[in-house]
Amino acid sequence: MKLITRKIQQNLIMNSRRVREIKLKKFSLSGQITSQKNNSIIQFESSLERDYSILLEFQPNIKCYLEQPMIINYKEGKRGRKYIPDFFVQELDSEINGRVVEVKYQKELFEKRDILKCKFEAARKFCFENNLKFEVVTENEIRTEYLKNCKFLWKYRFNNSVINWTDIDLILYLFEEKEKVTPNQIMELTKDDFKKAELLYLTWFLLSSGYVSCNMNKLINMNTILWID
Missing domain, CATH: 3.40.1350.10 (Trna Endonuclease; Chain: A, domain 1)
Structure with missing residues (x-):
């Protein structure tokens, strides 16, 4: 056996x-x-x-x-x-x-x-x-708060072909300056509403792909603290 x-x-x-x-x-x-x-x-x-x-x-x-x-x-x-x-x-x-x-x-x-x-x-x-x-x-x-976050981020994981890597660098520079930031602070990088939408999409992409981390045991929102390990 x-x-x-x-x-x-x-x-x-x-x-x-x-x-x-x-x-x-x-x-x-x-x-x-x-x-x-x-x-x-x-x-x-x-x-x-x-x-x-x-x-x-x-x-x-x-x-x-x-x-x-x-x-x-x-x-x-x-x-x-x-x-x-x-x-x-x-x-x-x-x-x-x-x-x-x-x-x-x-x-x-x-x-x-x-x-x-x-x-x-x-x-x-x-x-x-x-x-x-x-x-x-x-x-x-x-079926926890962690899963709710995972399911929210799931749809952002597989869209590498539409990623603007110049804007990714812009977000990553902000992390170099502050170490920990929120999605709201990332939105403050521009005054253009269309650009804000793009930056928010990229923020969720970075989080869903593991480039950026957060406390996944709490529901993600615009004031969630993000960091790079």
């Missing part, structure tokens, strides 16, 4: 290939997002899984992640079963090899607790044997 699970783990880390494809469904929110962190397409089959993926995209301590990452074989009585967790997550500078994550609504955890019990026990055993950590995350951990 240990040899098999270690081979699965090694293949997961080396190849980063999902073991199950998520198909579009009529009666549930399934789809895909483009991941900058993984340079790949991430599939999801619920809005909660989508939100968790977006959250991972913005967390600086996350190295990479994969959906539908592995098959964990286990027995329920005498019957052989298979369990595919929702995500595998690797962190930077971590003492463990990664985290195996199940994403579930609190209501579903309660309603399906008897079915999920054996799956989760098998996952914990698998993780123990492979220096991994198993965890279940719900809407309580995912």
